[in-house]
Amino acid sequence: MEIGVHLVNFTYPGGVAAIAPTLAAAGRAAEEAGIDNLSVMDHYLQMEGAGLGEPDAPMLEGYTTLGFLAAHTTSVRLQLLVTGATYRHPGLLAKIVSTVDVLSGGRAVLGLGAAWYEREHAAYGVPFPPVAERFERLEETLRIVRQMWSDDDGPFEGRHYRLAETVNSPQPLTRPHPPIMIGGGGEKKTLRLVAKYADACNLFAGPHSAPEQVKAKLDILAAHCEREGTDYGRIRKTVTWSDAITPDAAGGAELAERLAAYAALGVTAVHLMPGLAEPVAFLRGVGEHVTAPVHAL
Template structure:
């Protein structure tokens, strides 16, 4: 199992002039501590579930580019970009640019999306959920076309909501230029009727919700992969989380127990918020006492879990 850091409520009340320097310290410490992925939330206002909407919220792809400049190894993703925020070709270009400038470390993290009030407040389009699922599949097809060949596809990509006449993409993503397929695609959500079929067809990483139904969700995803002739082992199973090692590391045992539970249900990547991340020491504690231990965890199915788990 590997751990990733999810920055969703970083520097809620930090003065603007100090946010950049503090963020640089956080991400360098996370990388030095052994986190394999750094993810950022993609909302324009702070989530009301994590604070007040008036508190600090940074734009995702500007932030990921900044993080790329202050790290050298961690993978970089939004968790996740709502499909309604950007035209698919613009999103594909953003992820490609991040990939090129970071040396091949970008992922496309995407989902049907929600609103924190920012959509309504800014007057942005927010189509009905059914339309957003259609937009999600069209976006995945357009990005796949952009990541085809040396400079993107040559044929138009038509759709109900979007039409791309020429999915030209130069420079191409680093993974493509090295003979790979494309930046990894992470799809957020575990809905059985709409989301998991898209995960089976398009995703390299599934971002699932922690809970006792995880084995059933993973089993369904495996069946959906089999139906289209895809090896389910090609898709990493991840979930969101919240790490709280506690004062002086007093909560490490509980964190390890929760992560072992997730590993036993088939999860091999956990991307979580860290309580007190601005203080840096919780990151160091996780690096010393948790990340080396969970690297030994295997992923085998088990429906049994602890009474409590930190929810993201």
């Protein structure tokens, strides 16, 4: 099972001046730890009520951060977990992810979701349509990025987006395109979109989501794949581990034991969150105590 680390906090000792050197060190530590994927959130404001600080806490723009991490890493895959469909125009989003992929040597992943954090949309004046429209926009975004990452550079006509051209130069290094991950477990819409457009799904796992619940979601995904004519086996099944872990010997062994049930379901990657922990120390602890037992699953 592969391991990702999802950075969710940018409040570090030393204040704002410490953010860049801490992230640079985190990139190096991730590779030394054998981490497969390094991700950050795509938010304008810190999430209120998540125990990570108030909305006025430091929060970096996601793709700028990935560009910085690309310069301080050489092998780890890079993504946002996940980009809200409302945050950027789809054509621009395809261009941005292409740029990250080219500058990182082919290591970009596109994570997508329908978006949910209404407060930050209002704060920045970004439209936040009703949920049904957000899913319509998410599907059009998926269609647009796939077209821009193909040989078709013609127009796109959708209900919400109209592009006169879908020229995208340079194209990503990753062929046929950077992997597309859709986050969320909505059974009628989200998992249908995974089956129709994506290369990976991302579900929540941990103390509030037992393996049986993840299995139920995957069974629904399999049914959507059958209806869409998609090979269920080619879709990577990933989970974000919502429980805090202690990256020591006992914590690593316990995590591997709990993840074994998910591996049996076909889950091939887990994303761990340091929470408020200092990220470099967390990553080093993962490398020393967690990577080997989880990779062995």
